[in-house]
Amino acid sequence: MADQIARANGQPPMLTVEGLKTYFFTDEGTVRAVDGASFEVQAGKTVGIVGESGCGKSVTALSILRIVERPGRIVAGQILLRRPNAKAPVDLALLEAEGAEIRAIRGGEIALVFQEPMTSFSPHYTIGNQIVETIQLHQDVGKEEARNRTIELLRMVGIPNPERRIDEYPFELSGGLRQRMMIAMALSCNPKILIADEPTTALDVTTQAQILDLLRDIQQRTQMSVIIITHDMGVIAEMTDDVIVMYLGRVVESGPVDEIFHQPKHPYTQALLRSIPSIFAEPRTKLPTIAGSIPHPHNRPTGCPFHPRCAEAMPGICDRHEPRLRPISEAHFASCFLYHEPEAAPPS
Amino acid sequence: MLTYTIRRFLLALLTIWAISVLSFAIIQLPPGDYVTAYIAQLASSGVDVTPEFAENLRQQYGLDSPVYVQYLKWMQQISRGNFGRSLEWRVPVLDIIGDRLWLTMAVSVSAVLFTWGLALPIGIYSAVRQYSIADYIFTFIGFIGLAVPSFLLALILMYVGFRYFGANIGGLFSPEYLQADWSLGKLWDLIKHLPLPALILGTAGTAQLIRIMRANLLDELRKPYVITARAKGMSELRLILKYPVRAAMNPFISTLGYLFPFIISGSIIVALVLGLPTIGPLLLRALVAQDMFLAGTIVLFLGILTVLGTFISDILLMWVDPRIRFERRE
């Protein structure tokens, strides 16, 4: 499918996720957290993954880093990472989860900024200790050198008085500062890809804006690829080049941010956009919501996963056949029977 | 940090005071006073007791004054190193307790070390490999350890040793060292005999600590900072030992405060079954014979040693937890 997705530019993508399926085998049944997600991340671009909670955004991020916890497991799909000096990209899905190769990539080439700044650092060690450790894991430098670099990093992410702050414990810092520390730690080894999983959800609005500014600024300076995972359409609009909309573990629509916002194709994307409060809206009108709620992961609907909540669902088609991600325009894809015919044989 | 230490220290002093009151109560509770019992004993062994001698004794122990004065007098005597005389043995209490107290400590401390040495790695393993076969086996053994009181375990092991190996597995010394003076050989003999009582005493505590460690570590393993550390590319073993185990250590260390009294308690009754030359059998005998100064002194000493052990573990805890060091407790 990846080959059907048009290249935004001539370069091969930095990261290609292809038919990724990550399932959780619990006692109550199998939860298909990610169920055939495919997308690409271009070098130097920012990609946003958006969807309601439980749609598999975070599990996708964890899958890329191969740190999905048991009973979760990648059951199918490829995660191809282009590496600077290698001819062929490496398939992360095939690597040994605790092996040396993937560990060199984790934190070294792909870094993660996590959604909980309050608990993402261990309270038992100083911030400095935890960042220095990251640097020394991936680079052959001494303690002193690593410490100096850490101070530089802290300064870069806008932490006042970094020489003093480096020796503080996480519980001595505010949420905003902690998230900056987190970003500094992620950047410490000059990663090619930064995954930011809900980087601003737990912060107040002003701090949110500052952190987003910081991320954008750093992205422009370092030219790395950024994957922002969020449920906030505002963050998407502000930050990203490309958007991936996920629903129940699948990509339902993807494309450049302008097209997604101005010509959303999938009914789910349209519904998501309608539910953003707008200052231009008529006062005292009710904000549209998406009917129904996300189905329980153990009983995902047959056919198109969105059909029970979809205003445009076509009985006999949407509840029987599974739509595929098909091109709408050059770089814009949607997975909906409004735009393509179901395949001849319904999946059994 | 200093205030914390001082607070703990004051609490320890308070506890020792409470224990002294309880010990005094144990001396006081039986009907009749010490002097009556002592005189009756002397008389029965044919010694002629003059009323003046009895009156002297009464005054020395202040038996004619109110209870709190008696307590203060007792404390005064203790501060001079006079713990009273044993009725049964007719020698000063301290002479009888002597070595037995240190042997009790040796047994208890080795049981604590055994408990920790075993519970820590097993607890970590059980949590990290949750629901593995080894985890189930350890959990099962843990439950047995929890459900079999230590004196029953001692009885069963004694039975097994006697029945199938024809050996008496009790005691702390080989016969040739039993009466010998302390020497390196005797010390080594003691060390060789310690593991079995340590195992018996430690099993219940180990079972409990494994459960505590496993539960805490499972909680910690779910915390975001573990994912952060994993995303850094740390190796799993190093990561687990540095972050979640470190966090799970705190409740673990704080159990020492309760583990120690628990093990001392257990050692009393286990020593009886195993025939250890520790303070346990002595205490029981003193209690049964209503030799109350001996019994009270033993309870006092055991209490003080326990409080000291707890105090040390508290200081240890403070030393490991930065949050307490910064006085931002919970």
Added chain:
Amino acid sequence: MRKAKSPAAADNGIDEALVTSAAEERVSVATQWQLMWWRFRKHRLAMISGVVILAFYLVAIFADFLAYADPQSTEAFRSLIAPQPIHFFDEGRFSPHVFALIGKRDPRTFKRVYEPDPEQKVPLRFFAEGYEYKFLGIFRTNRHLIGVDGGNAEELIFLLGTDQLGRDLWSRLMIACRLSLTIGLAGVTLSLVLGVLLGGISGLYGGAIDTLIQRVIEILRSIPTIPLWMGLAAAMPRDWGVVQVYFAITVILSLIGWTDLARVVRGRFLALREEDFVLAAELAGVSQMRIILRHMAPSFLSHIIAATTLALPNMIISETALSFLGLGLRPPAVSWGVLLQDAQNIQTVALSPWLLSAALPVVVVILAFNFLGDGLRDAADPYG
């Protein structure tokens, strides 16, 4: 929540969605106790343990009926007889019986030994007549679950052997359940009253009184319990009767036992005081008593039940240990600890290992209470 898997629902997505929402509906309207029951039911080990404990208490109630020999009847001739297996079938027919024992003198040691004689079968009768007892203190009867026709059960059946005084161990074990299982309950009840009262005051008022109670708890917990109990128990006058000793032991055990429960109660109080619904009730002007009884009690009651269950085994162990030392219940009272007293001498145990049989119910009951308590604790927080 596990959904109902009907094949009809499986091929129709809409129906399935409806099934799910029905299940969710069921969860959202269920009462707290229903939720806890559902959660508890998933804990299979705890369920089994609950049944085991129930069975033990039934044994305690019907102890005399389940015994077949008078637990106090001594007979030097019958000293230390080995357990006697029951044979269920006789020539292919169901006819439970035991082999009669023939007493002989060992030609070398001159000790009296008993050997089963397969020729002489003693048939067991159900609901047979035996020694007379007062069932639950209400009416007199002499019916027992098993016995022998026309003979004296004391002289013919020895399912678990006898002790040194020739008393039947099986019967004594049954009777022992009564004291051993109820002394735990009584002790826990007393600790519960103390614990809820002091823990509640501590959590409710805070401040100086809280500090005071907390320090007292810390002090009590850092004192080694067994020497203390021993000291207090030894101070009991020798001429006290079984009932007095029983209550004294209960008080001694709860003197320390209440601290755990007080900590749980205080912890819940402190946690709940911060809850929004309590604040909301306060703001709405609800009286403090009503807040505690109506809003807070339902959410800590379950925790207290779980903590109580977990405190019970400690009580049972403690009673057993004290009685084992000879400082707790004393003969003629019969408890597991008293029975184990006979096993103190290792030489005796090596020759007559059945004297250890009281260890088994101790271990089983403690395990069962622990599993049950774990299950209850997990279920106690149904919204967690």
